[in-house]
Amino acid sequence: MNAPFPPAEARRALIERHAPLIEAAIKAVSARAAWSPFKDSPSTKIHGPDKPVAGKAAFEAQLNRPFDLDLPGVIDRVGSEVSPFTGKALGITYPRCDPEALIAAGQTAWPDWRAADPELRLALCAEMAMRLYDANFEMAQAVMHVAGQSYTQAFSGSGPNALDRGIEALAYAAKAMRDVTRSARYERDFAGEAVSLDKTYVLVPRGIGLVICCASFPTWNAYPALFASLATGNPVILKPHPIAALPMAIVARECRRVLADFGFDPNLITLAVDTLAEPVAQVLVDHPAVQIVDFTGSPRYGGHLERTVTGKLLFTETAGVNTVVVESVADLDAAARAVARAASLFSAQMCTSPQVVYVTLALAEPFAAALVAQIDAIAEDPALAAGIMGAVQGEVSLKAVADVRGAVERRPGVRVLREAAPYAHPQFPQARTLTPLVLGVAGSAPDLYAEEHFGPVLFVVTMEADAAVAEATHLARTKGSISSYLYSTDEAFIDRSTPLYEQAGANLTINLTGAMWINFAAAYSDYHVSGLNPAGNACLADLAFVAARFRIVQRRRPTA
Amino acid sequence: MNAPFPPAEARRALIERHAPLIEAAIKAVSARAAWSPFKDSPSTKIHGPDKPVAGKAAFEAQLNRPFDLDLPGVIDRVGSEVSPFTGKALGITYPRCDPEALIAAGQTAWPDWRAADPELRLALCAEMAMRLYDANFEMAQAVMHVAGQSYTQAFSGSGPNALDRGIEALAYAAKAMRDVTRSARYERDFAGEAVSLDKTYVLVPRGIGLVICCASFPTWNAYPALFASLATGNPVILKPHPIAALPMAIVARECRRVLADFGFDPNLITLAVDTLAEPVAQVLVDHPAVQIVDFTGSPRYGGHLERTVTGKLLFTETAGVNTVVVESVADLDAAARAVARAASLFSAQMCTSPQVVYVTLALAEPFAAALVAQIDAIAEDPALAAGIMGAVQGEVSLKAVADVRGAVERRPGVRVLREAAPYAHPQFPQARTLTPLVLGVAGSAPDLYAEEHFGPVLFVVTMEADAAVAEATHLARTKGSISSYLYSTDEAFIDRSTPLYEQAGANLTINLTGAMWINFAAAYSDYHVSGLNPAGNACLADLAFVAARFRIVQRRRPTA
Incomplete structure (x- = not known):
């Protein structure tokens, strides 16, 4: 393993900085009262006058330009987004990558991440959430112009409300990983002989997590899937819908920066942009290195995955009749x-x-x-x-x-x-x-x-x-x-x-009436999708959403 | 719902009686030191001189007779066990039941169980473990004469050591269910309006759990699967190997008695005995009412299940090359x-x-x-x-x-x-x-x-x-x-x-030598099967073994 760069001190400081957030999130998912570390209104009274302007400028500066992501195995550049508001093509192109190269890069990046302290992984995911919150005025513009959400909904529903779902998943990842003691002394008498063993329990992630995003509300399910897989030690490939790639490109950009800032290989998170004509999802789903699939989208493809994926963890949210x-x-x-x-x-x-x-x-x-x-x-x-x-x-x-x-x-x-x-x-x-x-x-x-x-x-x-x-x-x-x-x-x-x-x-x-949208589902308080009917099998969020994303391997030996 | 019989008082007393056991087991799986509520030696110094004699007598009295289990949908009686020690047929026959009838009976029994306090379900499972411990000298004879285990191993490995695995699963079931608060008050401002909601979270079991047992060590994996599914609210069908039915018949007998003693329908646990010529496992696996499958046995059939079962929870332990x-x-x-x-x-x-x-x-x-x-x-x-x-x-x-x-x-x-x-x-x-x-x-x-x-x-x-x-x-x-x-x-x-x-x-x-068997895996301390290689996907026991056996359904309404 390489010496960490920046030094271990920065990593320790990050764990300390975000520990209160993780603790508060754990308390919130237990109590299920209202809580969020974020403000979900785009009001300038909260954020000041500059951030909305800067966010819009960042979005506009990106139009008609290649999106800058240093991904492995680039084949060509593609992009086919059209704003439902302007009717115009966004003109942004994204690197389209060889899926084998994305997987190989994730595997190359994996050992350091797998070996990292789970608390550091949690802190880095929290840091990613904070950076994404900082970039949320840009994200709101992006979501508006690929999905058609209104400005306020794009800001709140695809921003803080979605990031809350991500941090909620982090809270469960923390609970599940902390539930496993890392060592134990086992002392027992066997046939009159005192036996003492030292046991070590290692959390071992499963494999690459694939996050397949929907076109209309891409961040809301992507954040919990991303953070659940990543915090438990798995590399992640984000697979956006080809007509709504920009939000996930921003996610990849921000998260990869955080990884690099703290000395990890950014290829722990990559982006698999494809086209409607040449979809890549199934290639990735079928790859043996991909061990976790999170899917949000149509009942048609979701149902196909539910009927065909075996030997891997599969989490789906599709749709139903409300x-x-x-x-x-x-x-x-x-x-x-x-x-x-x-x-x-x-x-x-x-x-x-x-x-x-x-x-x-x-x-x-x-x-x-x-x-x-x-x-x-x-x-x-x-x-x-x-x-x-x-x-x-x-x-x-x-x-x-x-x-x-x-x-x-x-x-x-x-x-x-x-x-x-x-x-x-x-x-x-x-x-x-x-x-x-x-x-x-x-x-x-x-x-x-x-x-x-x-x-x-x-x-x-x-x-x-x-x-x-x-x-x-x-x-x-x-x-x-x-x-x-x-x-x-x-x-x-x-x-x-x-x-x-x-x-x-x-x-x-x-009997809900009044100012709260009756279809608002609040992270930390409302469970979303029960898993008991065809609308999907993944609950945001419960222990089952995270507990199997890592496994436990033990070793034991006589006490020295 | 029928009035509980015996009265609610007996149920409350049972919860109180077994609460210290559940708490101790939860502490044990956290600390992973040596612990057991049982003695795993058959020594008469521990158990007295009568119990071994009575257990052997009970086993011998059962030979060449129909096993008495009042199961639904009995088609005929079958039995084909031969003792590896005597070479003689045991001559015991078991009711062979219409699988549809077993499923229908489980579904009929389900509502009261689903509605029961999870703490009561945990206590009833603990009580079943205690009754099975009481019956363990009979069980030891049964395991000896169907599987070929030595007397001491049958007593310990298929008795207390296996029951410990069951109570370990109970500990995780308790943790996972208790992790979900049953109600919350949600208060938040929306657009200047104070909103207050009362939320209710209901644990909803998934469906019938099928436990497919192996022939050589039937109780060891059956207990954790049985208790994990049952405690989380699911009816269970035990499917023993046709050449090793007696141990599971004893389990069904004891557990059904406990259910009946506390006013529950015994058909929450049934036994699907089949024959080598007419196996019933796949019929049950394919049935839509069966939502959880726990399998222990050959890599051939386990691999088939791993490659074909979708839309259900599947836990396997097969084999490998050690x-x-x-x-x-x-x-x-x-x-x-x-x-x-x-x-x-x-x-x-x-x-x-x-x-x-x-x-x-x-x-x-x-x-x-x-x-x-x-x-x-x-x-x-x-x-x-x-x-x-x-x-x-x-x-x-x-x-x-x-x-x-x-x-x-x-x-x-x-x-x-x-x-x-x-x-x-x-x-x-x-x-x-x-x-x-x-x-x-x-x-x-x-x-x-x-x-x-x-x-x-x-x-x-x-x-x-x-x-x-x-x-x-x-x-x-x-x-x-x-x-x-x-x-x-x-x-x-x-x-x-x-x-x-x-x-x-x-x-x-x-480097393990000495009195402890190097291949002894201790419940509460040793994780068994990692799920990361083809030897199976189920770990005994971790949160992932129980967390998805129930789901959460919520409702919310404005505070009155």
């Missing part, structure tokens, strides 16, 4: 507003967006009317729409909504309550926007809504409340669900409904 | 004796039995001579041989040794250092016995020893020590290894060797 059941409400407008906002947020391109709203016959008309009115109130206020809905990332989502609209034309029992339509973005006139299509459905019609439609479409289904819970939880069990919602003033109804949600592995939000 | 490297020794006879005893114990039918002994050229002649002398010393003393070697469970192991013997006939570079031969068992003249075949091999010959030969055969390979470590760790990486052994007086050699063992995921015992 439902709202409205049995009774204390304040109809407040409930309708809560659902309307959740259905409008990022034009329903979130894994927590509701898609089906079940309403009792008595409430059907007034609730649907209030829901449409609340969506209209957002859609007709361009500044509000821009802040909430942002842009639609891909044509595919426009098509998804159009397909649904076509399928219900003249279909008995289905009424169009609200047509989807673009709104005029106040800042980006070329923005690809779409406000929600709202359909009224007279009774169960799973052929219409039992699969995820990835775009702004909401089905308002009239159904008796217990039947609605039965169908909602059946959909969760069979199609997956990440967030389910229930409104009722009847405690007996709630009490008989919650076990059904539990058995379907559906995380449930009850 | 090696000894002898670089230099402080006391040649002591080292040779240690290896000889390990190679003789249970006629090498253990997952920790050494198969290949690498010796330097300088040591080759004296070490091989000492090794053979030590094995002879055991083999030629019938009482000692009976206590150490026991019997050979299956004809297949006699054939394995004969096949090796045939393959080396007239092979250049291979010398027969010691012929395998039966020893005369002092108590059971019909016992199927075989003392080790010892072969001297002049240099690397992986075609001879790179696969596990399941029987008493030892290859003594002359090789330079660093090359030997390289080959031994290569075998571990590629063929699997559960226990590796090293003898050296050169600390520099040890220091450069240990990283290779670590990277191969090979648990290493260095």
